[in-house]
Amino acid sequence: MLEVLVIHGPNLNLLGTRETNVYGQETFDSINTRIKEEARLLGVEVSIIQSNHEGEIIDAIHNSRFKYNAIVINPGAYTHYSIAIRDAIKSVDVPAAEVHLSNIHAREEFRTKSVIAPVCIGQISGFSGDSYILGLRAVVLHCSKSKEI
Numbered sequence: 001m002l003e004v005l006v007i008h009g010p011n012l013n014l015l016g017t018r019e020t021n022v023y024g025q026e027t028f029d030s031i032n033t034r035i036k037e038e039a040r041l042l043g044v045e046v047s048i049i050q051s052n053h054e055g056e057i058i059d060a061i062h063n064s065r066f067k068y069n070a071i072v073i074n075p076g077a078y079t080h081y082s083i084a085i086r087d088a089i090k091s092v093d094v095p096a097a098e099v100h101l102s103n104i105h106a107r108e109e110f111r112t113k114s115v116i117a118p119v120c121i122g123q124i125s126g127f128s129g130d131s132y133i134l135g136l137r138a139v140v141l142h143c144s145k146s147k148e149i
Helices: 028-042 054-064 076-080 083-091 130-148
Strands: 003-008 045-050 070-074 096-100 122-125
Touching (some): 003 130, 054 083
Parallel strands (some): 003 045, 003 070, 070 096, 096 122
16 A cells, blocks of 8 residues: 655644635645545555654655655745755655645745755645645556556
């Protein structure tokens, strides 16, 4: 059975109350419930973590190589400057999809650049909580196709 790690970066634990005009009113717990339900429908195991600390995110990525087939990551603000998270993803042989609730390409200039995306299999942004669902589907599809080859 495929096992997927979902990583929520900084401030995402405040979803539903934080800048609802940008990130929507769906809560962190609601998104996690939806992720778990989608995983069940897809027949995959999912583990979910959230951290406001870059080092904890890096440790989770490093440890993923021993347990997980794929990663879905919303690096939050680290998207735009964390070379350390980028290097961690690049260093492990675990495909990752970057996801964002808002369309980062339609926001402030400093938010339009992702240093993480180039080391991921793809990026999904702008679909609110559905970005996580689409990211989960994408990594499952990617892993399924990789097994066929």
